[in-house]
Amino acid sequence: MKRIFFVILGFISLGFGIAGTVLPVLPGGPFYLFAAYCFTKSSERLDNWFKSTKIYDKYVVGFREKRGMTRKEKIRINIIADFFILFSVFYVDILIVRIILIVLMLYKHYYFIKKIKTIPPEENSA
Incomplete structure (x- = not known):
């Protein structure tokens, strides 16, 4: 029963990952x-x-071995996330929710800049 649960979760997660690769709204990694x-x-x-798929080689192995992202990946993810956060800030009328969203957006930038290693582009294209 436990194995079936993990198979189902694995394929659901794989589906969301593929959708995230195609759609700029959802992160696939x-x-x-x-x-x-x-x-x-x-x-x-x-x-x-x-493990024999190209998806695994490109997204999972790269992250496991290097534990970081290229500057281009960081910028792309941040711009997309900022768009949706700012959209929410303008859409929501509750001041405390707006403040929380702005704080989360600022923390996201801090995390991407300080906590996630930036990999040079030539290292990533192996």
């Missing part, structure tokens, strides 16, 4: 990482299959 975790917990066959 975290979903691919979670899918890898779920497939590892579910079965060796699914784990081996996922």
Whole structure:
């Protein structure tokens, strides 16, 4: 029963990851990482299959080995997130919610700049 649960979660997460790769609104990377975790917990066959895909090589291995992002990836994610946060700030009429959203946006920038390692572009394209 536990294995079936992880298989289902893995494929759902993989679907969200693929959607996140195509749609600029959704980040795909975290979903691919979670899918890898779920497939590892579910079965060796699914784990081996996922590890042999280009998705795994591009998104999961890159993150696991380098533990960082290129400047271009950081900027793209921040611009998209800022757009939706600012849209929410203008849409919501409650002052405390606006303040919380702005604080979260500022913290997001701090986190991306100070906590996530910036990888030079030539290192990322292996």
